[in-house]
Amino acid sequence: MSLVNFTTREITCKIVYYGPGRSGKTSNLQYVYGRVPESRRGRMVSLATQTDRTLFFDFLPIDLGVISGFATRFQLYTVPGQVYYNATRQLVLQGADGVVFVADSQARRFEENLESLQNLQVNLLQQGIDVRQFPVVLQYNKQDLPRDLILTQTELDDALNFRALRSFTADALHGAGVFETLKGISEIVLKRLAAGGNLK
């Protein structure tokens, strides 16, 4: 996917929210959806089961209008977290410009976070993408849960963030940290414009 198309004067950012099942990826998108003026957002497509677990993926297009002469659009996707939907995850990852890894801060979900993170690396690698060169930020979600149930940012950084990526704490259900995370990943993605890696 072209991030910047100078001929049509468009910037399109595809950002994928990745992470284990029930970590809060869809909640992130729902919160963003609720804050974007109606005129700026497309229909949020969500294919979920009755128990609210994403079967396929969520898709939220956002039109940021013309910025510096470029029609700028963001496309936010989530992947299904459940292990057995790996084919869908690979499909959604195709052409992504950046990934938000949404980790569940609960101590008991630690292993699932790790597995999902490894799965992300494998899937990126399969598309010939070196995760060390690719824009990824971490979001430690559910930080609103009681202290004794969750790990702190430092603990999670120690456990998951061995590449020293930018990390954010969040309570996606109520919105805390959602836009900060989105800003964080967007900034990294857009700064690659200058690097020329994704030009055209």
Add this chain to the structure above:
Amino acid sequence: MTADLNPRFRFDTFVVGSANRLAVSAAKSVAESPGVAYNPLFIYSGPGLGKTHLLMAVAHAARTINPGLVIEYLTLDDLVEAFHAAVAAGQGEAYRRRFSDIDVLLIDDVQFLDKQRELQAELLRIINTMQTASRQIVLASDRSPSEIGSLDERLNQRFAGGLIIDIAAPDYETRVAIVRRHAEERKSEFSSGVLETVASLANTNVRELIGALNRLIAFQAVSDQPLDEKQARVVLGGIAAAANLPAASDDEFSSFLSEISSTVAQQVEAWRTRVAVAVLRWEGDGYRISRLNALLEQDTPPDPDLVLKQYAADVERLQALEAEATDIDASLGGNPVFRDPDLVAEAEALVARAREGATPPPGPSPFWQLADFAEGPGNRMAVRAALMAVEQPALKYNPLVIVGPSGTGKTHLLHAIGNGLARREAAVVACLSTQEFVDDLIAAIDRDRVSWWRTRYRRVTAFLLDDIQLLHSKERTQEEFFWLFNQLVEDQRQMVFTSLVPLNELEGVEPRVVSRLEGGLVVHLPPPEREVRLAVLERLLREHDESVDPELAEYLAGRNVDSIRTLQGVLQRIINAAEVRDEPVSAGLARELLEGVAPRQPRRSSGGRRLSGVVSLPAASVRSREKMIWEWPDSTDRIVEDLR
């Protein structure tokens, strides 16, 4: 009703940044050419981001460019008040009429239309009135049309039909530029870092920024020492604390947008932004932008600003050329060459040609060819002279004047000569009726372009005029004709004229013109002889897909008619009758029709029958059978009848 314009609110005092560049660009276009570019222009943004400033800047700029424009700025409140007052005074119609005199109408605070059905209807009417008259409307609102409650769908469509554009919150750099400019205007100097502190207040709009700056100016005025960055933070503490509170959730998106805009602006090279904005502007105005697109596709163009400047200069040149071209010849307006800045040379050439009168006068009709002209003993001399004029223009007979009564083929021969001459290399053949020639001159006089008109005709390689007797009493045309004639003789251009009457019988034509016409060769076209009639009939029958019945051709050719036109009419009548009767075109049918033998009762076929237009009712319902007309003779029939 116009509110006073703030003299400070001009384009040159508006700080342009990535968040508002497009809105400013659109507003400038509107001020430069009201009613042309974006109509209506709808600007929306959060409070304090410069909507009112932009509206008033449009007013100032438009007035500077054209002081004669009637410009009104008013808020929706003013509009409501005036509307209610007018309705109360029973002057609703007068109130509406006044808008037809306004050239540029600027309406602020349109968001108050929210749920006001009556007012929305009124605004719709105003917009319709203004748009119909190509007058400009600019509206400003603190929210987009789709967020204005219960907005009439028709209004929504009107807004969408123009340009809806938003102003985002300014990025940090723009905020610094804004506070710097205001500090300069207030002639206040601050230590380094102080103004940046003001600009770093998050989530503030421009009005609040200026408020914070005013606070610092007031503090500095009463202090002995200039404020430093730290003191500034203390002074602004209250504001900063308020601004740093978690943003109201609704503003999260605005803040996100502002930051993204800032990041994009930093990442997209500044020249790309300038080019992209120029592309949007010129594309919107209908110009081809391939040169700018090519520029955008380059990685590091040597001097993009020079390209932009040259492009803008080319557009300006095209506009001037188009204006000049339209003035010379209205049909040149809208020519695609004036919309492509890469074709300035072509546009120059087009205008130069128009200037020199190179747009050729009307030429001969391709319908009439010499090969189709039936030759007979009587017209042989004329046909030979015509051939000679085509083969050796201006060398043998110049002018060639063809005289003959109506319907003998003068126009045919004239256009046939014209077509023959037009086949020569670089030929410009003027072939038109004298009436067209007179009308063309009148139009040129009317538009004060007589010299252009003269040039246009003096450039022709052949000049052919039909029905020269129509010069009768056209003194000015005769005068121009006389000079044109002399010029064309001198330049050895072939001239051919036709006349209904012999030259010595021309009335109302100056002797000097007549004597010049007589100076070449005058040939006569007599009424068609049998041989000519036969040839014409055979050709016409072939054209009608009819097999040529020798008996019919002989019979008709044997009838004495004085013009080919009459002959055509007779044949047409026979063909029509044959169609109606569903019979072949035959000599028998022709005799029956032309010699008064009572026609057989026509079979009443359902199709192809031409009735009189009188409704044919069943016989039983018609009281007087004598009054029922089955078929009116057409005009040709009546002529033949008269001849008999």
